[in-house]
Amino acid sequence: MSEQLLFLDFEFTMPEDRSTPEQFRPEIIELGLVSVIDGEIFDRLSTFVRPMRFPTLTERCKNFLQIRQEDVDAGISFRELVETLQTYVELCPTTPVTWGNADLQVLRENCSHAGLPFPFDRRERDLSLEYKRFFGNRQQTGLWKAIEEYGRTGVGRHHRALDDALTTVEIFRMIEKDKEYLNRRERMTLGDRVDLEDVWKKLHDWQVKTAK
Template identity: 30%
Template sequence: MDSATGLLNVIDVEATCWAGEPPPGAVSEIIEIGLTVVDLDTGERVARHRILVRPARSAVSAFCTELTGLTQAEVDTGVRFSEACRLLAAEHRAGSRPWASWGDYDRHQFTRQCLATGTEYPFGSRHTNAKLVFTEAHGLRKRPGMAQALRIAGLPLEGRHHRGEDDAWNIAALILGLAEDGAWPGASAP
């Protein structure tokens, strides 16, 4: 945790995607970074952020727009990926604050894209796979998607599913529920 404060960054990304194979030369690139800051000490979601990222080697497909609601015109207003990583490090303490995501996709996508673009990886090593923690805490055999986990936890889906900002907010709610039950790493039940 953020040493004195118990803060955790919850990250969810959306990336360019296609119904089938990507067009020749195109690669999956982050187009939105959703970030919710959770205070594990107070049990609250304390900040909500969205960074739009302009893709450099792909375009937003009709399938991607249908899934995420993001359009090419919208992401064209975003920052370059390297600038998004700089913002994460400078404004959101990504290098020193622990972080979590639903599964490992987000962590792997950042790793791949940083390597491919020569961008410094913005996060520290303290990552928690919230999907794995949730699965173990609820004694499930299969790892649920975020929307299914919300149903299991009796929580509402707030906003639009597959929108990074909204998904990070919802994942944060799941994490707070796990922390309240003493199931989040480092948390103790009241």
Template identity: 30%
Template sequence: MTRSATVPAVENALLNVVDVEATCWDGQPPPGQPSEIVEIGLTVVDLASGTRVGKHRVLVRPRRSTVSAFCTELTGLTQAEVDTGLSFAEACRLLATEHDAGTRPWASWGDYDRNQFTRQCQATGTRYPFGRVHTNAKVAFTAAHGLRKRPGMSQALEIAGLPLEGRHHRGEDDAWNIAALVLHLRARDAWPGPGRPEPS
């Protein structure tokens, strides 16, 4: 799922910025409870115009785990709220049909989101919704600013002089803020667009 140096240009220059929240615990998970996605935040970025053009939120109903008190404190999400969400398979189909996830390039802050989708798709026999063009925005930001360590999203916003909008660890807000960092990199001509190699 890493970027290829020979990826063809994307005609509409739209990018999906994705951030997920998953069931989590303060310490080891309870026996038999894997971490499962409960919220998918997605912001659409128009790289040609340099704007964020869509903010989306998809709640996902966990199948084998529950929302802990720790998870609620961290994300604000409750069990009752995520119980109203889509199944994971339905959420993946939604990404593919409504957000062109299979053909549109996408980005996340780090590789956690990509890896979590991969693990959960394999565990549930669900078709992976994304295409192969993925950019690790944390790597791109670290390279552009010449940093020795890769920063968290909130620290990166401080470095870039950007505000943290909304609530940290809420998928829709984190995706929105990561999209701002993508546009920050684009303005510095440091975003690895389609056909350009991603920084290592």
């Protein structure tokens, strides 16, 4: 049976002041989604989402994310967002993949406040945590810093949801490739590690030389 990895990135509303007021909670205003089925990109999606509780974006949010008020005003509703995610989940067994745990945490909280079901029933994969464990880092690394550590550049522009989701796919593939390489090295025999034919040839040449 086919399996789907659903790479997700959300952008959220932000309060005007960095000291978050008690009544404020982040809401999803942009979705970036990349569906990978059996290792191949099946689909990608980018859309803005209308916030429910605080529909007017703060200046800080607009400046930081470079998202306009008219962008979110023309976006889909949060209910439509959840329904869209559910259509992907219905394709085949699906595991959501994100960089960090904030995306699905905010999605879960938004679903709870809207009285809608959380669309995923499988355990999510936090790729930033996998990256941290794989490289033995003490702290978790930001998405674009991680791609730079691989000697690459991110896709498009940072803090655009689809670009960040595509960048997460790229890092995922590189980590999986490194894991496969390390596993292959651990399974190598002495014959794999050393070209015995070359060793015997050098030994024979030495014996001929010393016999003269």
